[in-house]
Amino acid sequence: MKNQSGNFLEIRGLKKYFEAGRTSLFSREQRHVHAVDGVNLSLRRSEVIALVGESGCGKSTLGLLLMGLEDPTDGKVTFEDKDITHLNDGQRKDLRRKIQMVFQDPYESLNPTQTIAEIINEPLLVHGIGATQSERDERVKKAMEDSGLKPAEVYLNRYPHELSGGQRQRVVIAAALVLEPEIIIADEPVSMLDVSIRAEVINLLAELRITRQIAVIFITHDLGSVGFFADRVAVMYLGRIVEIGTMLEVLERPQHPYTKALISVIPVPNPRLRHERIILQGETPNPINIPSGCRFHPRCPVAFEACKLSDPLMTSLSKTHQAACLLITGNK
Amino acid sequence: MQTALQKDAPETQPLSWGATFWINFSKNVAGVIGFWMLVLVIVVSIFAPVLTPYEQSSSTSVGIEDIYQPPSAEHWFGTDDAGQDVFTNFIFGARISLLVGFFAAFISIFIGGIFGLVAGFFGGRWENFLMRFTDIMLVIPELPLLVVIVALTRPSLMNIIFVIGILGWTTTARVVRSQTLAVKSRKFVLRARAIGAGRIHILARHIMPLVLPILVVQAVLAISLAILNESALSFIGLGDPSALSWGQMLNFAFGRGAMSAGAWWALVVPGFGIVWVVLSLTLLGQGLEQVLNPRLDTHHLMPGRPVVQKEAGQVIQKDALLEVQNLSIHYIKKGKAPARAVENISFTLKQGELIGLVGESGCGKTTLMLSLLKLLPAAGQIVHGKVFYLGKDLTAMNEAEINEVRWSRISIVFQGAMNALNPVRTVGDQIAEAILKHDPGYPREKLAARVSELLDLVGISAGQKENFPHQYSGGMRQRAMIAMALACNPQVVIADEPTTALDVMIQAQILELLDSLRKKLGLAVIFVTHDLGVVAELCDRVLVMYGGVTAEYADVDVIYNTPKHPYTQELLKAFPDLTKPKKKLTSIPGYPPPLDNLPVGCRFSPRCPAAFDRCHTEEPALHVLADGHSASCHLVEVAKG
Numbered sequence: 001m002k003n004q005s006g007n008f009l010e011i012r013g014l015k016k017y018f019e020a021g022r023t024s025l026f027s028r029e030q031r032h033v034h035a036v037d038g039v040n041l042s043l044r045r046s047e048v049i050a051l052v053g054e055s056g057c058g059k060s061t062l063g064l065l066l067m068g069l070e071d072p073t074d075g076k077v078t079f080e081d082k083d084i085t086h087l088n089d090g091q092r093k094d095l096r097r098k099i100q101m102v103f104q105d106p107y108e109s110l111n112p113t114q115t116i117a118e119i120i121n122e123p124l125l126v127h128g129i130g131a132t133q134s135e136r137d138e139r140v141k142k143a144m145e146d147s148g149l150k151p152a153e154v155y156l157n158r159y160p161h162e163l164s165g166g167q168r169q170r171v172v173i174a175a176a177l178v179l180e181p182e183i184i185i186a187d188e189p190v191s192m193l194d195v196s197i198r199a200e201v202i203n204l205l206a207e208l209r210i211t212r213q214i215a216v217i218f219i220t221h222d223l224g225s226v227g228f229f230a231d232r233v234a235v236m237y238l239g240r241i242v243e244i245g246t247m248l249e250v251l252e253r254p255q256h257p258y259t260k261a262l263i264s265v266i267p268v269p270n271p272r273l274r275h276e277r278i279i280l281q282g283e284t285p286n287p288i289n290i291p292s293g294c295r296f297h298p299r300c301p302v303a304f305e306a307c308k309l310s311d312p313l314m315t316s317l318s319k320t321h322q323a324a325c326l327l328i329t330g331n332k
Numbered sequence: 333m334q335t336a337l338q339k340d341a342p343e344t345q346p347l348s349w350g351a352t353f354w355i356n357f358s359k360n361v362a363g364v365i366g367f368w369m370l371v372l373v374i375v376v377s378i379f380a381p382v383l384t385p386y387e388q389s390s391s392t393s394v395g396i397e398d399i400y401q402p403p404s405a406e407h408w409f410g411t412d413d414a415g416q417d418v419f420t421n422f423i424f425g426a427r428i429s430l431l432v433g434f435f436a437a438f439i440s441i442f443i444g445g446i447f448g449l450v451a452g453f454f455g456g457r458w459e460n461f462l463m464r465f466t467d468i469m470l471v472i473p474e475l476p477l478l479v480v481i482v483a484l485t486r487p488s489l490m491n492i493i494f495v496i497g498i499l500g501w502t503t504t505a506r507v508v509r510s511q512t513l514a515v516k517s518r519k520f521v522l523r524a525r526a527i528g529a530g531r532i533h534i535l536a537r538h539i540m541p542l543v544l545p546i547l548v549v550q551a552v553l554a555i556s557l558a559i560l561n562e563s564a565l566s567f568i569g570l571g572d573p574s575a576l577s578w579g580q581m582l583n584f585a586f587g588r589g590a591m592s593a594g595a596w597w598a599l600v601v602p603g604f605g606i607v608w609v610v611l612s613l614t615l616l617g618q619g620l621e622q623v624l625n626p627r628l629d630t631h632h633l634m635p636g637r638p639v640v641q642k643e644a645g646q647v648i649q650k651d652a653l654l655e656v657q658n659l660s661i662h663y664i665k666k667g668k669a670p671a672r673a674v675e676n677i678s679f680t681l682k683q684g685e686l687i688g689l690v691g692e693s694g695c696g697k698t699t700l701m702l703s704l705l706k707l708l709p710a711a712g713q714i715v716h717g718k719v720f721y722l723g724k725d726l727t728a729m730n731e732a733e734i735n736e737v738r739w740s741r742i743s744i745v746f747q748g749a750m751n752a753l754n755p756v757r758t759v760g761d762q763i764a765e766a767i768l769k770h771d772p773g774y775p776r777e778k779l780a781a782r783v784s785e786l787l788d789l790v791g792i793s794a795g796q797k798e799n800f801p802h803q804y805s806g807g808m809r810q811r812a813m814i815a816m817a818l819a820c821n822p823q824v825v826i827a828d829e830p831t832t833a834l835d836v837m838i839q840a841q842i843l844e845l846l847d848s849l850r851k852k853l854g855l856a857v858i859f860v861t862h863d864l865g866v867v868a869e870l871c872d873r874v875l876v877m878y879g880g881v882t883a884e885y886a887d888v889d890v891i892y893n894t895p896k897h898p899y900t901q902e903l904l905k906a907f908p909d910l911t912k913p914k915k916k917l918t919s920i921p922g923y924p925p926p927l928d929n930l931p932v933g934c935r936f937s938p939r940c941p942a943a944f945d946r947c948h949t950e951e952p953a954l955h956v957l958a959d960g961h962s963a964s965c966h967l968v969e970v971a972k973g
């Protein structure tokens with residue numbers, strides 16, 4: 001538990017380009033998908049960051065990069081002051097005990113042929129944790145009960161298909177918890193679940209940061225579902241973070257036009273509060289051809305001439321709040 | 333399934349995969365027949381010496397009178413060219429044929445399995461090399477090659493087994509590779525990597541268990557192929573002369589004048605053996621495949637039977653476009669309690685109205701929607717109630733009549749419909765097809781213009797109609813599906829979770845589109861969803877369903893601001909509201925009841941925070957609270973006094 005107060009996960013200029021074939025049959029020029037295109041982010045111990053954006057903005061790729069499931073093209077990631085950007089298999093395996101991931105689809109992310117006990121026991125076997133099976137059973141039980149699968153005995157011998165979506169997601173979380181990680185990267189953990197049971201999974205993650213001091217990177221397209229429990233919100237667009245700030249700063253005083261639009265379309269469960277929605281036309285552009293200047297300008301409702309030419313830098317609005325928009329830079 | 337956990341009764345212990353497999357397999361007629369046919373052959377070949385008084389090839393003294401004896405009490409299947417008992421040779425021949433089949437299949441499954449697994453799992457250069465090699469092996473015609481190799485290596489049983497095995501692995505390799513690739517791309521493999529599992533671990537614990545069933549099916553088919561190949565080789569004289577297999581029997585009989593002697597038994601008997609074994613293996617393989625790759629059998633759409641009711645016609649509201657009256661739908665399966673998926677649901681839809689149908693998964697909303705167009709799965713039956721469309725009862729219509737209404741009057745946008753477009757035809761083509769299917773006389777010269785018009789209506793430029801579905805994004809595909817639903821100018825569109833899999837921004841676009849269509853075309857929309865936020869943004873009236881019944885039915889403002897049913901209240905508490913960012917979300921404990929095992933009393937009582945004694949014994953009626961507001965809860969009745 002060193003470095004208690006400072007940043008313990010630091011991401012600097014992280015990039016991931018995927019090859020996307022040649023521009024034409026006879027051309028030598030390689031095209032690239034700029035999935036993650038220069039991301040800076042730091043995470044504190046037991047902090048919850050919501051990473052928000054539409055599909056194709058690179059948020060899931062960023063999660064995979066942090067997990068080491070993809071290899072970054074450029075940039076640097078440090079964890080507890082150690083460079084973890086490129087690791088060999090052994091080092092990576094050790095790191096995985098500390099950084100764990102929860103996937104989007106609880107129907108797909110559990111092996112249908114394994115029982116719940118086998119699924120949650122597996123990480124311990126892989127890492128050779130626990131001298132005896134009874135010691136491992138003890139840890140499995142604790143992880144399950146911490147994940148709300150109580151009493152554990154009821155679930156141990158069941159198969160995933162016998163559980164509901166919410167329960168399956170709890171199993172996925174228990175299988176991550178059993179390694180006692182310090183960071184959990186949750187990639188859309190509730191988007192496949194009914195609204196009525198989303199709260200139970202979100203509340204569970206919110207509890208874990210308190211009971212186990214786990215930091216959470218919560219990747220989602222729906223700001224509404226995480227707003228209330230994230231400490232900070234980072235909004236991503238086409239591979240970059242375009243606005244970051246504390247939850248209240250971003251929700252109540254959004255500065256980037258993209259953030260404003262995203263917030264305006266979150267459904268409000270009250271028909272008396274039907275409001276003007278800023279509906280952006282089209283979808284996130286193809287990340288092969290990143291627009292010139294500000295990458296958001298083709299869809300931006302308030303773009304002006306300069307936006308086509310100049311790529312705005314992140315500008316500080318407060319100690320914690322930054323956004324990348326020429327309108328802000330201009331006002332400064 | 334969920335409630336089994338709530339009760340945690342010991343008898344609900346889950347069955348292991350093996351047990352489930354045997355139960356399912358025993359229900360598969362073809363598989364069971366094939367299995368027992370094969371068992372019979374194996375038993376006969378094992379007990380061959382006991383079953384016949386003769387010894388194999390025991391022709392110590394052959395007289396001319398012994399040759400080609402027709403079937404008799406002494407020789408059931410007659411005798412062959414050497415005066416031997418055909419029955420004896422037949423049951424001993426089964427040993428040879430099965431031996432060749434099993435061993436050769438083992439070799440080819442072993443090689444093919446390893447090739448397929450390695451190529452599929454490791455990919456890259458390994459895959460390139462192995463699969464190119466497989467491709468080359470696959471184009472070489474098998475039988476001529478077998479003939480050449482067997483001829484060169486001298487025909488012995490070992491050589492034949494080896495050669496058939498070595499040449500028979502290619503299909504297995506390809507099938508195993510594609511299954512490995514499919515399993516590898518599944519999320520649980522990625523999760524295993526995230527846990528830190530190595531390749532060997534993933535291969536053994538995650539890939540193999542899912543490739544194994546395919547391998548079993550392949551093995552069964554490989555055995556039958558090997559037996560056929562051995563018979564063919566023996567028949568053309570390349571078999572092992574010392575091992576009298578069925579093919580060899582055929583060869584000898586054919587080559588030594590059985591035909592001219594009229595001794596049909598010498599040919600028919602071994603031929604029958606080959607057909608019997610190959611048939612049994614094919615049936616078994618087919619059965620195993622059906623059991624191991626279960627396809628969903630709930631989607632065979634069948635027209636529901638018209639409901640005959642003696643009730644007097646109810647009063648229909650004047651301006652109602654669609655009126656559902658006391659509709660009940662049960663899923664009836666033999667030997668099981670009926671699943672009461674929908675019970676006693678009533679609602680009205682006026683022109684231009686948008687009604688939200690809200691509930692958790694498994695509360696009967698999709699069943700209700702499918703029943704409106706009589707698209708229920710075979711087991712689903714409308715057991716009570718009526719659906720009036722402009723005064724005509726849809727439930728009493730026959731298939732031809734309902735076809736007039738389907739799509740042209742009432743159309744559906746299904747959940748995940750954007751994945752239902754045909755990938756090899758242009759979007760414009762598919763919309764044109766939808767128009768022609770319901771109006772075959774539509775003037776062809778106007779068709780292109782109509783398609784453009786429809787696409788324009790949903791915000792897709794006409795220039796994109798020549799594009800294929802893969803060139804569209806998810807949101808655009810959903811728009812195209814809406815255009816298709818509008819193709820015949822329907823008055824009612826049922827939208828079943830049309831935005832569930834989409835991003836918030838795309839969801840907002842689709843909602844805006846539905847709203848504008850309703851204003852522009854006077855469309856009435858039934859919006860089915862589990863998302864209360866979407867309903868608040870869009871709908872005029874809301875029907876909240878729980879466990880197949882109406883929990884609450886009211887104007888949208890009432891539902892959100894003065895809901896009376898505890899379920900509605902709890903649902904609202906579970907929904908994040910950004911206008912109150914610090915509000916703690918609460919989820920409703922437990923899960924919706926299974927529709928074939930509903931709780932006694934109020935269906936919501938096991939999860940209801942306000943439940944009292946009466947709720948656990950008596951099912952509440954739907955109480956009308958005010959004009960257009962009703963709720964089914966005992967508390968409402970108490971409050972009413």
